[in-house]
Amino acid sequence: MSGSGAFAFELLATDGGARRGRVRTAHGIFETPAFMPVGTAGTVKAMTADAVRATGAEIILGNTYHLMLRPTAERVAQLGGLHTFMDWPGPILTDSGGFQVMSLSELRTLDEDGVTFRSHLDGLQIRLTPERSMEIQDLLDADITMAFDECTPFPATQEAAAQSMRLSMRWAARCRESFRARPGHGLFGIVQGGVFDDLRAESAAVLTGIGFDGYAVGGLAVGEGQDEMFRVLDVTVPLLPQDRPRYLMGVGRPLDIVGAVQRGIDMFDCVMPTRSGRTGQGFTRHGVLNIRNARHAHDARPLDADCDCPACRKHSRGYLHHLFRANEMLGPMLLTWHNLRYYQDLMAGLRAAIAAGGLEDHVAALEAAMAEGDIPQVPDPLSGKGSGP
Amino acid sequence: MSGSGAFAFELLATDGGARRGRVRTAHGIFETPAFMPVGTAGTVKAMTADAVRATGAEIILGNTYHLMLRPTAERVAQLGGLHTFMDWPGPILTDSGGFQVMSLSELRTLDEDGVTFRSHLDGLQIRLTPERSMEIQDLLDADITMAFDECTPFPATQEAAAQSMRLSMRWAARCRESFRARPGHGLFGIVQGGVFDDLRAESAAVLTGIGFDGYAVGGLAVGEGQDEMFRVLDVTVPLLPQDRPRYLMGVGRPLDIVGAVQRGIDMFDCVMPTRSGRTGQGFTRHGVLNIRNARHAHDARPLDADCDCPACRKHSRGYLHHLFRANEMLGPMLLTWHNLRYYQDLMAGLRAAIAAGGLEDHVAALEAAMAEGDIPQVPDPLSGKGSGP
Numbered sequence: 001m002s003g004s005g006a007f008a009f010e011l012l013a014t015d016g017g018a019r020r021g022r023v024r025t026a027h028g029i030f031e032t033p034a035f036m037p038v039g040t041a042g043t044v045k046a047m048t049a050d051a052v053r054a055t056g057a058e059i060i061l062g063n064t065y066h067l068m069l070r071p072t073a074e075r076v077a078q079l080g081g082l083h084t085f086m087d088w089p090g091p092i093l094t095d096s097g098g099f100q101v102m103s104l105s106e107l108r109t110l111d112e113d114g115v116t117f118r119s120h121l122d123g124l125q126i127r128l129t130p131e132r133s134m135e136i137q138d139l140l141d142a143d144i145t146m147a148f149d150e151c152t153p154f155p156a157t158q159e160a161a162a163q164s165m166r167l168s169m170r171w172a173a174r175c176r177e178s179f180r181a182r183p184g185h186g187l188f189g190i191v192q193g194g195v196f197d198d199l200r201a202e203s204a205a206v207l208t209g210i211g212f213d214g215y216a217v218g219g220l221a222v223g224e225g226q227d228e229m230f231r232v233l234d235v236t237v238p239l240l241p242q243d244r245p246r247y248l249m250g251v252g253r254p255l256d257i258v259g260a261v262q263r264g265i266d267m268f269d270c271v272m273p274t275r276s277g278r279t280g281q282g283f284t285r286h287g288v289l290n291i292r293n294a295r296h297a298h299d300a301r302p303l304d305a306d307c308d309c310p311a312c313r314k315h316s317r318g319y320l321h322h323l324f325r326a327n328e329m330l331g332p333m334l335l336t337w338h339n340l341r342y343y344q345d346l347m348a349g350l351r352a353a354i355a356a357g358g359l360e361d362h363v364a365a366l367e368a369a370m371a372e373g374d375i376p377q378v379p380d381p382l383s384g385k386g387s388g389p
Numbered sequence: 390m391s392g393s394g395a396f397a398f399e400l401l402a403t404d405g406g407a408r409r410g411r412v413r414t415a416h417g418i419f420e421t422p423a424f425m426p427v428g429t430a431g432t433v434k435a436m437t438a439d440a441v442r443a444t445g446a447e448i449i450l451g452n453t454y455h456l457m458l459r460p461t462a463e464r465v466a467q468l469g470g471l472h473t474f475m476d477w478p479g480p481i482l483t484d485s486g487g488f489q490v491m492s493l494s495e496l497r498t499l500d501e502d503g504v505t506f507r508s509h510l511d512g513l514q515i516r517l518t519p520e521r522s523m524e525i526q527d528l529l530d531a532d533i534t535m536a537f538d539e540c541t542p543f544p545a546t547q548e549a550a551a552q553s554m555r556l557s558m559r560w561a562a563r564c565r566e567s568f569r570a571r572p573g574h575g576l577f578g579i580v581q582g583g584v585f586d587d588l589r590a591e592s593a594a595v596l597t598g599i600g601f602d603g604y605a606v607g608g609l610a611v612g613e614g615q616d617e618m619f620r621v622l623d624v625t626v627p628l629l630p631q632d633r634p635r636y637l638m639g640v641g642r643p644l645d646i647v648g649a650v651q652r653g654i655d656m657f658d659c660v661m662p663t664r665s666g667r668t669g670q671g672f673t674r675h676g677v678l679n680i681r682n683a684r685h686a687h688d689a690r691p692l693d694a695d696c697d698c699p700a701c702r703k704h705s706r707g708y709l710h711h712l713f714r715a716n717e718m719l720g721p722m723l724l725t726w727h728n729l730r731y732y733q734d735l736m737a738g739l740r741a742a743i744a745a746g747g748l749e750d751h752v753a754a755l756e757a758a759m760a761e762g763d764i765p766q767v768p769d770p771l772s773g774k775g776s777g778p
Contacts, residue, residue: 041711041715041717042708042711042712042715042717043712043717043719045717045718045719046718046719046722047719048699048719048722048723049703050699066715070711070714070715071686071707071710071711071714074771075686075687075707075711075771078687078689078707078770078771079687079689079705079707079708080689080705085704085705085707085708085711086704086708087699087703087704297460297464298464298467298468300467300468300469310437310439310476314438314476315474315475315476316468316469316473316474318460318464318467318468318474319431319468319474319475321460322430322431322459322460322464322474323431323432325459325460326430326431326455326459328430328431328432328434329434329435329718329721329722330432330434330435330436330437332718333435333437333718333722334437381467382463382464382467
């Protein structure tokens with residue numbers, strides 16, 4: 001899947017604000033709009049790489065923060081780079097480490113040059129700068145490297161958001177400067193500025209002035225709500241170049257993704273399908289259900305009759321319910337697989353609808369199915385018959 | 390894979406005391422000597438059914454005790470039987486529940502008719518008799534049903550072992566009586582008698598007098614040691630019919646299996662490959678290793694270069710080490726897969742050697758490779774270079 005061509009984005013079709021595209025990287029192409037499963041510590045949790053591929057995923061995300069702490073970027077490089085390490089020969093995007101430093105580490109000290117923090121694993125003091133983040137992502141061999149930024153906390157005053165965004169912009173320039181260019185490897189800048197339109201515009205202007213291979217919208221899905229997030233996208237996306245991929249970081253719920261696609265976003269990542277899968281939450285065309293709920297115990301029907309994943313093709317809701325009640329690892333394994341397949345199927349549907357110029361109707365149908373809620377419960381044939389041992 | 394033919398054992402070849410055979414069941418055939426992965430609660434832990442098949446397993450074992458407590462045998466039957474429930478259309482053997490009642494439940498009271506105990510899950514009082522065990526295994530739709538017996542504790546006096554064995558023999562007769570005959574479904578009797586030759590002989594005589602579709606040797610691998618186990622097999626196996634499969638319950642380590650195959654055993658089950666896999670123990674041709682050991686952190690070589698499982702084909706020891714250090718579910722998933730593949734590969738090698746009349750040389754080679762120990766450690770390229778973040 002390797003290639004020596006340039007990192008490139010091809011715009012194949014548009015439908016309203018939505019884009020159907022294709023990104024070319026050193027490790028192959030991926031179709032957009034794309035959802036990237038999160039492979040935090042060199043593994044998409046509870047999934048083999050073969051299983052991740054079988055869901056239809058073409059690109060995955062790795063977390064710089066986790067990998068730099070364990071097993072370290074140097075160790076990953078020594079073992080052949082992240083693609084070889086985790087058996088993912090396709091495209092990989094790595095985040096910059098900035099977001100997890102803010103959310104996971106202890107005793108953070110931010111200065112103009114970078115951030116000092118203590119590892120959440122062993123308390124070791126660690127320094128991360130734009131230059132070191134670029135070096136780490138290079139060691140990991142990311143196809144898409146993310147600029148090192150400060151993810152502005154929410155809520156923030158306009159002044160705090162401005163200060164934070166401008167620091168991230170100075171860091172973005174240093175990232176561009178220190179990024180080691182290689183064919184098929186791209187560097188993305190990240191637009192910050194909180195919920196303030198003029199700050200988002202300022203950030204977009206700085207980044208496009210520097211010039212990146214793609215542009216991310218950061219600092220959203222942090223508690224501002226869907227309406228506000230969509231509003232910020234309405235303001236921000238038109239300021240980004242047409243000929244570069246656009247990535248909305250950390251989003252999200254299915255209808256968040258749908259709305260963002262309608263607003264011109266091409267790439268997404270979120271732990272939701274994997275994390276929810278491990279706790280028994282299953283995504284279906286009719287919304288989210290909790291398979292641990294007693295009403296599924298006797299249900300011989302699949303989680304989602306329209307899904308072709310192994311959990312749905314081969315097992316009943318009753319079986320999945322049993323696995324979670326018995327704390328069997330296969331429960332999280334199957335539900336993670338299902339949720340990732342659901343997300344990939346969602347993206348494939350959006351791509352096809354955009355290509356066909358029918359996105360509006362497609363989204364209306366998605367929303368209608370979601371509003372219906374889960375299929376009606378069936379009576380338990382054993383009810384009152386004494387099903388005990 | 391279903392068929393309406395009779396339950397049957399075909400003896401294809403012998404080599405010394407060892408047998409190469411084939412068992413025909415309602416849900417297809419399996420080749421012997423066979424190793425049955427343990428699917429305690431309706432799942433081989435950390436494995437999809439597809440993955441279990443991919444290791445080469447043709448028959449699996451289900452635990453009556455666990456399934457009767459949760460989700461209950463009636464629930465499994467309502468959801469289509471154990472084959473449908475867990476997506477295993479091939480042959481399934483279920484144990485009788487007796488062993489786990491003794492080892493897991495609380496407040497057991499044994500009487501002539503059966504045993505009363507409290508569930509280890511919720512303390513509920515439960516009654517298990519030979520008749521109820523037959524009924525449960527019928528509800529589960531086992532291809533091979535095991536007689537309900539008392540697993541004699543070890544050590545036991547000859548008197549205690551005799552009393553226990555004779556109770557099990559009276560129960561075996563009741564099992565035969567209450568077992569619902571169906572084409573392709575077999576009932577196995579279990580020889581007990583501890584380490585006492587005359588008791589084993591008495592037990593074998595009673596069981597062959599009653600007549601079963603196969604014969605198990607129970608009450609071994611409970612602490613008596615390999616020499617004593619082999620001695621009991623040397624005494625017991627010749628007393629069992631040539632034209633019925635022989636099953637050594639709960640065994641075991643690779644060389645235990647090899648020795649038992651040499652003594653004429655056809656079927657095995659053990660939690661060792663799955664349980665060990667979850668804790669980071671990996672079986673190789675050179676013995677067992679602990680992948681959590683620091684010496685594997687930088688090792689780019691596979692766990693076992695001769696193994697074709699995904700853990701070995703696609704990943705380094707360094708990666709597997711990382712997964713276990715990071716408590717990632719993929720670690721137990723991959724090592725379980727590897728260990729089950731190792732066991733199936735071991736059995737395939739034994740079957741081929743028996744068929745070719747070369748078992749003695751084959752076993753000598755296995756033992757020699759095992760005695761060599763793990764491949765020599767390689768130096769860490771990052772050692773002294775400061776591999777920290």
